[in-house]
Amino acid sequence: MLAAMSERTESRKQRAARRAGEFPPAPEPLPRPVLDSHTHLDITVSEYGVPLRAPRSPAEDGSGGTAADPVAAAIEVAAAVGVDRLVQVGVDVDSSRWGAEVAGRYPAVLATVALHPNEAPRLADLDEALRQIEALAAHDRVRGIGETGMDFFRTGDEGRAAQEESFRAHVAIAKRYGKALVVHDRDAHADVLRILDDEGAPDTVVLHCFSGDAEFAAECVRRGYLLSYAGTVTFGSAGALREAAALTPIDQILVETDAPYLTPMPHRGRPNASYLIPLTVRSLAATTGADLDELCAAVSATGDRVFGPW
Numbered sequence: 252m253l254a255a256m257s258e259r260t261e262s263r264k265q266r267a268a269r270r271a272g273e274f275p276p277a278p279e280p281l282p283r284p285v286l287d288s289h290t291h292l293d294i295t296v297s298e299y300g301v302p303l304r305a306p307r308s309p310a311e312d313g314s315g316g317t318a319a320d321p322v323a324a325a326i327e328v329a330a331a332v333g334v335d336r337l338v339q340v341g342v343d344v345d346s347s348r349w350g351a352e353v354a355g356r357y358p359a360v361l362a363t364v365a366l367h368p369n370e371a372p373r374l375a376d377l378d379e380a381l382r383q384i385e386a387l388a389a390h391d392r393v394r395g396i397g398e399t400g401m402d403f404f405r406t407g408d409e410g411r412a413a414q415e416e417s418f419r420a421h422v423a424i425a426k427r428y429g430k431a432l433v434v435h436d437r438d439a440h441a442d443v444l445r446i447l448d449d450e451g452a453p454d455t456v457v458l459h460c461f462s463g464d465a466e467f468a469a470e471c472v473r474r475g476y477l478l479s480y481a482g483t484v485t486f487g488s489a490g491a492l493r494e495a496a497a498l499t500p501i502d503q504i505l506v507e508t509d510a511p512y513l514t515p516m517p518h519r520g521r522p523n524a525s526y527l528i529p530l531t532v533r534s535l536a537a538t539t540g541a542d543l544d545e546l547c548a549a550v551s552a553t554g555d556r557v558f559g560p561w
């Protein structure tokens with residue numbers, strides 16, 4: 252009775268605010284397995300808890316309200332809808348080390364290691380941090396160097412030199428270890444291409460959360476880069492991005508969450524996790540005109556080619 256009353260007296264706005272922090276329900280499973288090519292499990296679990304699992308009471312398991320193994324739970328929830336592999340992406344030395352350890356422990360997880368372009372300008376000793384990333388790059392379960400790149404959205408002119416130095420160093424590490432380069436490019440398309448040309452791009456380059464238009468996509472396709480599409484491709488305002496997706500050859504497409512960010516429609520604004528990839532894959536199939544089965548098979552094969560075998 253009391254619960255029913257408070258339910259009724261809660262305003263629409265209050266209800267929306269409460270639900271904003273909750274994981275959306277699981278979508279319909281995919282007909283064939285795919286991967287999440289870019290996720291931040293550490294940030295997702297620490298900020299929002301375990302996807303789709305109600306927090307246990309501290310009395311129940313003594314863990315202070317979180318599930319005993321949040322990473323295993325997140326993997327299990329994703330696998331249940333056909334997302335059976337994921338790539339854990341590092342953004343600084345600590346998260347890169349964590350990712351390498353987790354990838355060593357769970358067969359469904361591979362890792363990439365790097366200093367994020369927003370992190371590089373903040374470091375007191377960039378060279379030392381790069382040495383630590385390079386040491387992690389040798390790990391067998393680390394299959395990519397990223398996310399590195401350029402981000403002119405949050406970094407002013409003064410940060411750009413450090414960002415570029417860091418990006419160039421990551422390109423060199425990727426080439427030395429023969430691993431994929433995972434590029435973060437925000438408002439910096441021309442500079443990303445300039446630096447890749449200047450350094451000489453590694454054999455495998457993934458543009459994560461691809462955000463360009465058709466013209467930039469065509470340029471990346473011509474160079475043989477992989478374009479990884481995130482939940483942004485489902486947003487109503489993303490017409491130019493859908494044009495880019497429509498001209499990307501099916502064997503150069505990857506899909507990702509970038510979780511906990513960029514949750515696909517119709518759940519934009521709520522936390523993201525790997526189990527929501529089916530929403531992005533279905534949207535991409537509609538945009539590109541590809542058969543859903545065929546798109547899943549292609550994305551899965553590309554994931555294995557770029558990062559695998561798991």
Ligand SMILES: [Zn+2]
Nearest residue numbers: 398435459460
């Ligand atoms: Zn990024």
Ligand SMILES: [Zn+2]
Nearest residue numbers: 289340398509
């Ligand atoms: Zn990311």
